[in-house]
Amino acid sequence: MTQVSNIPYEDLEVGQTAQFSKTVEERDIQLFAAMSGDHNPVHLDAEFAAASMFRERIAHGMFSGALISAAVACEMPGPGTIYIGQQMTFQKPVKIGDTLTVRLEILEKMAKFRVRIATRVFNQREELVVDGEAEIIAPRKQQTVTLVQLPPISIG
Template sequence: MSYLDENSLNMSGYSIKEIYIGMTRSVSKTISESDVYTYAGLIGDINPVHVNEEYAKTTRFGKRIVHGMLTASFFSTIVGMLIPGADAIYLGQTCKFLLPVYINDTITATGVVTKILPEKKIAIMETTVRNQKGEIVVTGEATVMATKVIE
């Protein structure tokens, strides 16, 4: 996994006072066959469209696809590691899956702060995942709480 902006990685997290509208963070990853098998085994979703190449050839996709929730799970990396980072509480996430992700695709998940409720320590982010072609494959909205306290 690689962070698009290494300087944005803040291991101590951000307080709600440090988060601002338009704050943007991204993370990229090339999804390997091993990632798909590990995820399938971990959650028990061994649907053949994900793990059986011969079966997947007979589907409308023509080859194996990555689990949609594996793709969307990178929103958690943004919340837990980037915005707010440490001490974040994930309150909610919506997802709309627009295009399939295939094994060996490189995806980039991005979160952009669109609203802040300072009295509740809540930030709302527009979330997207793009593939290496720049196509949006997942969209959604994250609701997060920034619990870090600054002195």
């Protein structure tokens, strides 16, 4: 069981950073397609993708968005954070096998526990693949929670 502590509003500081990394696997693409309903062949069909502008299969753009959400929810500020909004632009395609690192930086603390956070995603070559900004409501109190372990998931 993994325990995670949040960072309450009063302890967040402009310039503070955190990061979260994950390698994109075939299973992730299939599960994201199943969960989202996005079965675009550029993500799932190698022959179709080879004839596309990308020349190979790519991950769903919102997969990177989901990793940003995970970083905000589990790293900084962490559990108890409420997402208000997310702006993002896709700079480069994400490919199967890429290791993505979400880098968060506190940009501004605002009234009513709101915080603006830079949300940037880089691949293993340090290329910016997603650039964005989130607005959240930070937790008011410090807490430590145990993350739920998911059961094994099969694709079938």
